[in-house]
Amino acid sequence: xTPETLIYAFTFPVLGVFLGLVYKGIxxxxxxRLTSRIGPPIRQPFxxxxxxxxxxxxxxENAIAWIFNAMPIVSFAASMTLLLYIPxxxxxxxxxxxxxxxxxxxxxxxxxxxxxxxxFASGSPFSSxxxxxxxxxxxxxxxxxxxxxxxxAMLYRSFSLTTIASTPVWGVAGPLAxxxxxxxxxxxxxxxxxxxxxxxxxxxxxxxEICEGMLAEYSGRNxxxxxxxxxxxxxxxxxxxxxxxxxxxxxxxxxxxxxxTAYYVIEALWFLFKVLVIYxxxxxxxxxxxxxxxxxxxxxxxxxxxxxxxxxxxxxxWLGV
Amino acid sequence: MAKTQYYVPVGPIHPALKEPIRVEARVEGxxxxxxxxxxxxxxxxIEYMGMKRNAIQxxxxxxxxxxxxxxxxxxxxxxxxxxxxxIEAPPRAQYIRTIIGELERIHSHILWxxxxxxxxxxxxxLFWTWKGRERLLDILELLTGNRINYSVxxxxxxRRDIKESHVKAIKDMISYYRIFNKExxxxxxxxxxxxxxxxxxxxxxxxxxxxxxxxxxxxxxAGVRMDIRQDxxxxxxxxxxxxxxxxxxxxxxxxxxAYDITMVRLYEIDQSLDIIEYCLDEMPEGxxxxxxxxxxxxxxxxxxxxxxxxxxxxxxxxxxxxxxxxGKRDGPSVWKVIAPSYNNINTWAPLLLGAEVxxxxxxxxxxxPCMCCNDRIAVVRDEDGRIIDPATLHRKxxxxxxxxxxxxxxxx
Numbered sequence: 001x002t003p004e005t006l007i008y009a010f011t012f013p014v015l016g017v018f019l020g021l022v023y024k025g026i027x028x029x030x031x032x033r034l035t036s037r038i039g040p041p042i043r044q045p046f047x048x049x050x051x052x053x054x055x056x057x058x059x060x061e062n063a064i065a066w067i068f069n070a071m072p073i074v075s076f077a078a079s080m081t082l083l084l085y086i087p088x089x090x091x092x093x094x095x096x097x098x099x100x101x102x103x104x105x106x107x108x109x110x111x112x113x114x115x116x117x118x119x120f121a122s123g124s125p126f127s128s129x130x131x132x133x134x135x136x137x138x139x140x141x142x143x144x145x146x147x148x149x150x151x152x153a154m155l156y157r158s159f160s161l162t163t164i165a166s167t168p169v170w171g172v173a174g175p176l177a178x179x180x181x182x183x184x185x186x187x188x189x190x191x192x193x194x195x196x197x198x199x200x201x202x203x204x205x206x207x208x209e210i211c212e213g214m215l216a217e218y219s220g221r222n223x224x225x226x227x228x229x230x231x232x233x234x235x236x237x238x239x240x241x242x243x244x245x246x247x248x249x250x251x252x253x254x255x256x257x258x259x260x261t262a263y264y265v266i267e268a269l270w271f272l273f274k275v276l277v278i279y280x281x282x283x284x285x286x287x288x289x290x291x292x293x294x295x296x297x298x299x300x301x302x303x304x305x306x307x308x309x310x311x312x313x314x315x316x317x318w319l320g321v
Numbered sequence: 322m323a324k325t326q327y328y329v330p331v332g333p334i335h336p337a338l339k340e341p342i343r344v345e346a347r348v349e350g351x352x353x354x355x356x357x358x359x360x361x362x363x364x365x366x367i368e369y370m371g372m373k374r375n376a377i378q379x380x381x382x383x384x385x386x387x388x389x390x391x392x393x394x395x396x397x398x399x400x401x402x403x404x405x406x407x408i409e410a411p412p413r414a415q416y417i418r419t420i421i422g423e424l425e426r427i428h429s430h431i432l433w434x435x436x437x438x439x440x441x442x443x444x445x446x447l448f449w450t451w452k453g454r455e456r457l458l459d460i461l462e463l464l465t466g467n468r469i470n471y472s473v474x475x476x477x478x479x480r481r482d483i484k485e486s487h488v489k490a491i492k493d494m495i496s497y498y499r500i501f502n503k504e505x506x507x508x509x510x511x512x513x514x515x516x517x518x519x520x521x522x523x524x525x526x527x528x529x530x531x532x533x534x535x536x537x538x539x540x541x542x543a544g545v546r547m548d549i550r551q552d553x554x555x556x557x558x559x560x561x562x563x564x565x566x567x568x569x570x571x572x573x574x575x576x577x578x579a580y581d582i583t584m585v586r587l588y589e590i591d592q593s594l595d596i597i598e599y600c601l602d603e604m605p606e607g608x609x610x611x612x613x614x615x616x617x618x619x620x621x622x623x624x625x626x627x628x629x630x631x632x633x634x635x636x637x638x639x640x641x642x643x644x645x646x647x648g649k650r651d652g653p654s655v656w657k658v659i660a661p662s663y664n665n666i667n668t669w670a671p672l673l674l675g676a677e678v679x680x681x682x683x684x685x686x687x688x689x690p691c692m693c694c695n696d697r698i699a700v701v702r703d704e705d706g707r708i709i710d711p712a713t714l715h716r717k718x719x720x721x722x723x724x725x726x727x728x729x730x731x732x733x
Contacts, residue, residue, distance in 0.1 A: 035449065036449070128327050129329065133351075202442065206679065208439065211335065211336055291512075292679075293514065293517070293518075294517075295679060
């Protein structure tokens with residue numbers, strides 16, 4: 001492990017939390033504007049976290065306290081680790097070589113799992129119903145998500161994200177495989193709201209049905225950790241989509257001869273812009289234009305429609321390689 | 322292995338409920354296997370207060386029974402009081418009352434559409450519908466001076482006139498809502514997710530609706546042709562041939578689910594617009610009050626001995642008032658209110674049984690429940706199940722306060 005890696009390992013999480021919260025703020029503002037409201041200031045999520053950290057952390061009487069308290073930390077740690085696997089623009093991922101797409105898949109699952117276990121451990125009926133729903137939902141969307149990753153592995157003969165980021169997928173794939181990749185993109189975009197527990201797939205947290213479900217009993221510091229990991233996960237998921245499907249650098253598009261600091265800064269801003277666009281399209285726009293599904297409807301959407309799209313995409317990629 | 326059962330307490334405070342009521346559900350996974358509805362959390366003793374006041378004060382008190390449709394109870398009150406007193410409002414006042422009643426219906430229906438969208442997580446639709454509703458509240462403010470609790474009705478007439486300048490504003494509003502309602506119909510009736518969430522949910526058959534005494538749009542959605550405006554016409558409705566809106570007239574069959582209710586309410590908005598337009602065109606000239614002098618009105622009430630039952634078709638269903646004047650006081654000696662939610666809440670328990678947890682908010686919302694209309698009586702029982710009388714309850718309350726003060730060491 002080089003000192004460079006260590007610096008990355010410390011700066012990335014801090015940067016990730018900051019960006020996650022900023023994107024959450026933008027998301028709330030944009031969503032408000034779409035529904036003819038003014039919306040909160042963009043710094044609102046920071047205030048929210050600050051407020052939660054000041055508040056008392058209540059553990060319910062019939063909860064299994066250590067699991068209940070441990071799960072927010074697991075979730076937060078998983079999202080922090082997730083950040084270290086995603087190449088930030090032209091920079092390499094800090095933990096590149098120590099893991100790949102498969103690990104990312106596990107880390108994404110780990111967060112949902114931590115929330116579900118925390119919900120079960122809280123002993124509240126709302127949380128239990130929410131956790132059951134989360135498990136069902138996870139079983140539904142994991143398959144298309146895995147299919148997307150298998151498709152990429154087939155295309156690159158590698159699971160390394162940095163390899164994928166350095167050579168845009170649309171250049172590697174032939175016309176048939178490119179169509180397959182397009183279908184995989186659609187499948188991944190459909191999975192995104194479910195993965196992040198956003199409408200129309202926020203079934204496990206349905207506010208009007210089960211009072212935020214798994215998070216019903218969480219408060220104070222524990223809730224702040226879940227809030228942060230949710231923010232970071234939103235950013236990471238959008239970043240992952242950018243890395244997988246739109247890794248074009250500004251330099252390669254415009255043939256700029258940038259060097260040194262300017263190169264890194266401009267590329268970083270370009271990367272953030274791409275992530276923002278994906279974030280707003282795949283999360284904000286979707287969550288403002290859909291009603292919540294029932295759990296069996298959501299399962300049908302993933303098991304039937306999204307799965308078919310993903311599998312057809314995989315077959316096309318396989319034929320095109 | 323037996324399935325684990327969870328006990329999900331919905332209410333008295335719950336995000337799906339805007340007012341307190343308790344639905345106790347036992348669930349197996351997502352399925353509800355046992356359900357109990359408890360009410361009586363919003364009892365305010367308004368009827369009792371009304372019996373202590375004079376009739377005009379009681380009229381304004383009746384406006385406070387419902388939080389949303391503040392005209393339904395005064396409307397039923399004035400209709401009933403006029404019957405008991407044997408007076409009739411002048412024709413122009415009758416038309417104005419009908420116009421305000423129908424404006425009220427439109428805003429209540431749009432409000433419901435927003436609420437039901439919110440219950441299924443469709444907040445964009447909530448904001449859109451409520452933004453559209455603002456125009457109507459502006460018109461109500463123009464006509465009466467208030468956005469809610471208009472205080473414009475009077476026994477034997479109305480207190481404010483609809484002037485020529487108002488007529489143009491109302492007509493503009495009508496053309497705006499004709500377009501807006503067309504858009505709403507497109508959104509609500511053809512959105513696939515809305516359809517998926519409401520088709521077959523809260524399905525009430527015609528037989529069940531009649532057995533459970535459902536009223537208003539709930540009964541009409543189940544195919545029961547029932548509407549006070551059609552069955553017992555009053556005021557300007559007597560001149561208009563109002564026909565109850567039932568799904569079989571629109572699509573040929575009534576399934577009685579939440580989707581049908583949406584449809585009934587959307588088409589009722591059109592009907593209300595028609596009625597307002599008719600009333601504006603045909604409104605006769607004349608005075609506004611049968612007895613313009615309040616002192617004379619109260620004197621007449623003090624001389625009158627009589628009772629009456631009157632009803633008004635509120636947006637949620639029929640509101641029935643019973644008033645008795647005993648000839649000694651200038652207010653009602655007996656005043657009894659039956660609100661539509663009281664009948665409609667009966668449908669919750671049979672509909673929730675066997676439904677899914679995800680359907681609770683929709684089943685709860687589809688009747689447009691109004692708890693503050695609903696809670697006419699509060700019964701308190703002790704540990705042995707005996708009913709506690711008010712004096713004992715007061716004594717117990719004082720004792721408890723004293724005990725808490727002692728525990729905390731608080732002194733006056």
